[in-house]
Each structure stands twice: as C-alpha cells, then as structure tokens.
Amino acid sequence: xxxxxxxxxxxxxxxxxxxxxxxxxxxxxxxxxxxxxxxxxxxxxxxxxxxxxxxxxxxxxxxxxxxxxxxxxxxxxxxxxxxxxxxxxxxxxxxxxxxxxxxxxxxxxxxxxxxxxxxxxxxxxxxxxxxxxxxxxxxxxxxxxxxxxxxxxxxxxxxxxxxxxxxxxxxxxxxxxxxxxxxxxxxxxxxxxxxxxxxxxxxxxxxxxxxxxxxxxxxxxxxxxxxxxxxxxxxxxxx
Numbered sequence: 282x283x284x285x286x287x288x289x290x291x292x293x294x295x296x297x298x299x300x301x302x303x304x305x306x307x308x309x310x311x312x313x314x315x316x317x318x319x320x321x322x323x324x325x326x327x328x329x330x331x332x333x334x335x336x337x338x339x340x341x342x343x344x345x346x347x348x349x350x351x352x353x354x355x356x357x358x359x360x361x362x363x364x365x366x367x368x369x370x371x372x373x374x375x376x377x378x379x380x381x382x383x384x385x386x387x388x389x390x391x392x393x394x395x396x397x398x399x400x401x402x403x404x405x406x407x408x409x410x411x412x413x414x415x416x417x418x419x420x421x422x423x424x425x426x427x428x429x430x431x432x433x434x435x436x437x438x439x440x441x442x443x444x445x446x447x448x449x450x451x452x453x454x455x456x457x458x459x460x461x462x463x464x465x466x467x468x469x470x471x472x473x474x475x476x477x478x479x480x481x482x483x484x485x486x487x488x489x490x491x492x493x494x495x496x497x498x499x500x501x502x503x504x505x506x507x508x509x510x511x512x513x514x515x516x517x518x519x520x
Contacts, residue, residue: 286413287381289357291341292332293316294411295391296314296319299302300317300320300323300324301320301323302437303323303325304323304325304326304346304519305324305325305326305328306320306324306326306327306328306329307328307329307446308327308328308329308332308515311400311441311513312332313329313332313334313473314335317344318341318343318344319343320323320344321343321344321345322344322345322346323436324344324346324347325346325347325348326347326348326349326351327344327347327349327350327351327352328351329352329355330351330352330353330354330355331353331354331355331365332354332355332431333355333356334352334355334357334363334458335354335355335356335357335358335440335493336357336358336359336361337352337360337361337364338361341363341364341367342361342363342366342367344367345366345367345368345369346369347367347369347370348369348370348371348372349370349371349372349373350367350370350372350373350374351372351373351435352374352378352444353374353375353376353377354376354377354378355377355378356378357375357379357380357435358379358380358381358510359380359381359384360375360380360383360384360387361384362384363386363504364384364386364389364390364517365386365387365390366389366472367390368389368391368392369392370390370392370393370500371392371393371394371395372393372394372395372475373390373393373395373396373397373398374395374397374418374508375397375398376397376399376401376408377398377399377400377401378398378401379401379402380398380401380403381401381402381403381404382403382404382405382407383398383403383406383407383410384407385407385408385409386409387393387407387409387413388407388409388411388412388413389411391407391412391413391414391415392414392415393401393413393415393416394416394417394418395416395417395418396413396418396419396420397418397420398417398420398421398424399420399421399422399423399424399443400423401420401423401424401443402424402425403421403424403425403426403443404424404425404426404427404489404510405426405427405428405430406421406426406429406430406433407430408434409432410428410430410432410433411430411432411433411434411435411467412432412435413436414435414436414437414438414476414493415438416436416439417438417440417441417466418439418441418443419433419436419439419441419442419443420441420443420446421443421444422443422444422445422446422447422471423445423446423447423476424446424447424448425445425448426444426448426449427447427448427449427450428443428449428451428452429449432444433460434459434460434463434464435459435467436464437458437464437465437466438464438466438471439462439464439466439467440462440466440467441467441468441469441470441471442467442469442471443469443471444472444475445471445472445473445475446473446475447472447473447474447475448475448476449472449475449476449477449479450465450476450477450495451481452477452482452485459487460487461485461487461488461491462486462487462490462491463495467491467494467495468494468495469476469495470482470491478517
C-alpha cells in the first residue's frame with residue numbers, strides 16, 4: 282500500500298516538474314487541475330480540450346506568462362472577469378462551449394493575436410474588442426450574433442474574420458470604411474449562412490479597395506510559387 286502511494290506521489294511530482302520545465306500543460310479527460318494554478322509564471326500553454334469543464338476558476342489570472350489558452354469542447358458558460366490580467370496571452374481558443382457573452386475585460390488582452398470562439402451561443406460581442414490591435418484572426422462562426430460591433434473596424438491587424446452561420450443581416454455603417462479600408466492586413470471575410478447578401482456587401486464603401494488589396498497579395502504569392510491550398514484561391518469574401 283505504502284509503495285503504491287509513493288509511486289502515485291512521485292508521478293504527480295514528476296508531472297508538475299515537467300509542467301514547470303516545459304511550460305506546457307495538456308491534460309485530456311480531467312477536471313480543472315488545481316495544482317496547475319500554483320505554477321504561476323511557469324505555464325506558457327494550457328490545453329484542456331475535450332473535458333467537461335463548466336467554469337474557468339478566477340485564479341487562472343495567476344498564470345501571468347501564459348501565451349496559449351485552449352479550452353475547446355467543454356461546457357463552459359462564462360469567462361472570469363479577471364481574464365484581462367493574462368497580459369501575455371496571444372492565442373485563445375474556446376470553440377464548442379456554451380458561452381453566451383464575453384466580458385468587457387476581453388479588451389485588456391492587448392497582445393492577443395488569435396481569438397476563436399465558434400460554436401457557442403454568443404448574441405453579441407463587447408465593444409472593447411476594438412482594443413485588440415494585434416488581433417489577426419477572429420472566428421465567431423456558429424453563434425447567434427445579429428450584428429458585429431462597430432469597434433471591430435479598429436482591429437487594424439485583422440487578417441481574417443470568420444462569422445459564418447450567425448444571424449447577421451447588415452453591418453453597421455461605420456464598419457465597412459474602417460474594416461475594408463483601414464485594416465490593411467485584412468484578406469478574408471467570411472459571412473456564409475447569414476441573412477446579409479453578397480450584393481449588400483459588395484456595395485459597401487471600401488469593398489473595391491479591399492478586393493484590389495487582396496488580389497494583389499494573392500497574385501504576389503502565386504508569382505512566388507506559393508500555393509494557397511488544393512482547392513485554389515479563397516475568394517476573400519464568402520457570403
């Protein structure tokens with residue numbers, strides 16, 4: 282009995298030591314491990330995909346050096362308001378949960394580059410999302426969004442906006458000029474399976490500039506023998 286307990290203790294100690302040395306915590310089929318929260322500055326990546334997590338503990342803010350947070354395919358309903366303290370976070374993947382809203386504190390994640398929260402129950406996005414000036418990918422597909430906030434046009438590093446399978450009927454008047462003209466890195470907007478029509482989108486201010494910029498970049502990639510994928514080029518706007 283004592284021998285088995287000793288092996289179990291050693292196993293846990295070794296696991297924690299490995300997390301500290303690599304900075305990567307990846308645990309399938311477990312509840313949120315309390316010992317992870319004690320690692321503080323050691324964690325760089327936290328992957329708890331495919332579990333039954335219902336909530337994210339408030340103490341997750343202790344992981345101040347975490348750069349990648351992957352919590353897809355769980356049962357999470359809300360995000361803690363102190364999430365904004367994770368100032369080093371660059372990637373956050375929350376696909377396939379039960380999230381209904383995002384806290385305003387999301388805008389404090391100023392280093393965030395990729396945010397994917399598809400397959401949830403979002404009805405709106407916070408205006409503070411416009412503070413994410415380093416955001417290159419925003420995936421909010423398969424939600425219940427009726428509109429995109431005007432502040433999305435302030436995400437000047439945005440390269441790809443995925444908003445398929447929502448309830449979006451139109452874009453606010455202030456978005457197209459900012460999003461299509463000022464977001465110089467933007468190459469793909471996908472609004473497939475929304476009430477908004479392709480004709481509506483093509484008539485928006487800034488669409489021609491967006492198309493010209495996108496085609497110029499892809500033409501340059503082809504000249505350099507860079508293939509996009511086996512299906513050919515993405516048309517840039519998928520409605």
